[in-house]
Amino acid sequence: MGTVLEAAIKDTNGSILTKNPTVVFVLGGPGSGKGTQCANLVEHFGFTHLSAGDLLRAEIKSGSENGTMIQNMIKEGKIVPSEVTIKLLQRAMQENGNDKFLIDGFPRNEENRAAFEEVTGIEPTFVLYFDCPEEEMERRLLSRNQGREDDNIETIRKRFKVFLDSSLPVINYYDAKGKVRKIDAARPVEEVFDSVKAIFGPKNEKIL
Ligand SMILES: Nc1ncnc2c1ncn2[C@@H]1O[C@H](COP(=O)(O)OP(=O)(O)OP(=O)(O)O)[C@@H](O)[C@H]1O
């Protein structure tokens, strides 16, 4: 029998900071509303929101040695190697001190998923999946106006393809384990949040 890895947030020396943190993976296509709904959840339920995309964009801005590689991959809609993204997520969890995290936009492919589990031993409590048609996501991304280099129609189409080819299989993996909570994300923000609240609400003892 293999050794069972302890689920924990550890410091850089391997000492345990937080045992068995609550982790919810927040997944869905580009523009499905992950960031918008996570902001609502932080306000109502005391989670810390970590967006893998935001962490990668901050890494570009910081002038890190990986910056150019990350920038080129994001421009092409490609997925950055797991070791880079996982280090950023681990550092953010270490520095934060909370024990409840919404990890938004991660895992994006099978490599992300397996590597995170192997490195941290952490399995998500569940996966929140925002399901939204491409036409609606495209409309939202083209009017987002946040100056993101990947919010142009050429990159958006590539991101949609990567979502279908690489990210949906991860959602299916967790679905087979009964861990996916699927939300119809094509409705107005408030209606979507009502459905989200029903999942995180008082009945969910593990979360509260
Ligand atoms: N339910 C909604 N109805 C209409 N517009 C929405 C809805 N949810 C989010 N938006 C808007 O759509 C855009 C994309 O939303 P958001 O940034 O939350 O998506 P995302 O899933 O995090 O996207 P990405 O994967 O590109 O980071 C934003 O401009 C946001 O204000």
Ligand SMILES: Nc1ccn([C@H]2C[C@H](O)[C@@H](COP(=O)(O)O)O2)c(=O)n1
């Ligand atoms: N696990 C991840 C998450 C994000 N990226 C890169 C590639 C995405 O297109 C881009 C933007 O992410 P978003 O803000 O839309 O969640 O960031 C990645 O490589 N790996």
Ligand SMILES: [Mg+2]
């Ligand atoms: Mg986002």
